[in-house]
Amino acid sequence: MSQLAIYNFGFLVGLVLVQAFLVVGFVRCLLRFRRPLIADAEAPKAAVVLALRGGDPFLVDCLRGLLTQDYPCYDIHVVVDHVDDPAHRIVQDVLNSEQPDNLYLQFLTAPLETCSLKCSSVVQAIRSLDASYEFVAQIDADTIAHPTWLRELATALQDESVGAATGNRWYMPDRLSWGALVRYAWNAAAVVQMYCYRIAWGGTLAVKTKVFRETDVLDKWSHAFCEDTMLFAVLKRAGLRVAFVPSLMMVNREDCDIHGFFYWVRRQMLTARLYHPAWPAVVGHGLITTLGPVATLALACFGVVNQDNSALAWSVAGLLVYQLGVVAMMPPMEWAVRRIVRHRSEPVNWLSAWGMVKVLLAIPLTQSVYATALASALWLTRVDWRNATYDVRGSWKIRLHEYRPYQPVESEGNTLSL
Template structure:
């Protein structure tokens, strides 16, 4: 029996080393990509679509960043669900304040059988000019740098690349526990973005040729969907096209959150993954379930040895091997940090200051992921920006509670 427990401990160390290897590969890929010229001179005609609902923290600062894009042939389309949305008046003022930018503000109406964000995006797509080459979709809580769109569209020069994507890094404003934990939880998904087989689109910053959008019938797939990015990921992959992550397009979202907001957001991401990408959801579920069960077993065995309930030294060694999961999770953060710093050099000081907290919270982020997984077993309902949805399937969304 002792040897079985010891074998579990050895396997735990090996398994906990895999994320570290993934982080090392990610760091290598990012350094190689950032070492190349990010601008190859590709300048398609772009329509930048930004669905908006309500006033996010620093809303005006974020929206001004869209108007400040350094791109020669760009039209900006901003969309709200209704005219009485608080964002609508703010966006009207922003358009008037930037007459040098080609910008339009549309009203999409209230969604009934799909996500409101997708409803807004579909309204914008229907209004896109015929000579637009590339559609860029971004979220209103992002704060892109002036060269963001220019960098994001470059991979699309290759016809085998169906979609180019950025990713989000939550930047805590005050550094509160729950804000940093959300950032650490979200950062765990970044290591898959350079893997051509495992990467995915992030809806907050994605670019696709209009021709590809139409060929992949994305608008049809969006008709009754909730997740814009998971749906477009599946659509692009179904045509045998690749997805390319652009390291220069890691975008920061500057906001804090409460415990309830953090839990609601992480639960929502997990439930969406269960519906739209069940294979990935199962892998994550098994990984966090097995990892945390082994960690708990290690704690119990160590406690039993310290209290003289267990006298076998091999059990002590086994428990220490199991508990090695904790420093290995911290080591993963240590390996990942240089890649994040390379992509966000302007935030280096703050990220370095937050780094000890990221490392210490890595085990808690894994436990949180397990809680999210357990919660997602029992429901397909989420609440997103004040609207409650039930996802019957990737192609059927029911609005349970409409917006007032």
């Protein structure tokens, strides 16, 4: 058994080295975030689409960020799920106070039963645009756009080989709850996979309008659960690619609880299962990173029970190397993201000394919750998302149950954007 423990130790070391190699590549990309931005004279006309269902806690900041973009020619198209939706009042208050001439409010007029309500709203907004727009930028209500957000997307789209440009999320929660720290730890690993697999993120996403004209992406969105994850495959068939824009690591400061995180991350895994060709690799990574430490713990227990000190020592060493290796990968990513965020003059000092200790303690919890969510997503056929229930029978076999306007839940607090 001690020989098996030695082999397992080598396996864990190799696993850490592979993950470290991927993290180094991602960090190198983040460090090269500065690039000349497109000039006003070359800036194509843009439409920004914001689909809303529910009054997100940072919606006002999101809208004000969009209204203060340093970009010469753009319009904002907000689609609110229903006239009685809590988001309607928030948007109307901003319209009344700011009186912008480039923000257009519409309501979801005919929710499709064959896709998610978000996809319905996005498709409705894009189909209402005239031919003068050269790209469409999507943003989520929990994303606060800095002044050059739209210009950075437009700059990335200058490349003829690029069909879509995307950023990604990074969490710096104001409150260091266990749920928020688990989400932070999970996301730190997830963004590396999204970068490697070229998975787009709908919270900051720009697509050239020629993609809508020359592909069937709008039809696919009309029969899909999400709009972003599938873009890699759609663009690849069209000879185009998704470009990651490192300067668009967008900070989310919301809190969440463990319960909310579980259902959110399970939904993220469901979208990967349905729409991304790298899903087997995602599952494989999840299995390896879960079963490796579990098997090591089992070997350690065997060593204790059978007084096999060699097996126990190698197993404990393996667990320490693996967990410390995972922990060591996070500071370089945090530092690289902070450079980007600090360049935008946004606050970055969110993690206290006690918070760092809590992050270390949250990592094993993150691994456990993620493994459970991943296993659940493998066979998930019904999912609830913002008071709407969907049957999921396949990638293009989505069925919305009876439409109902959004009703806030008292216990949601500031976790609503999950």
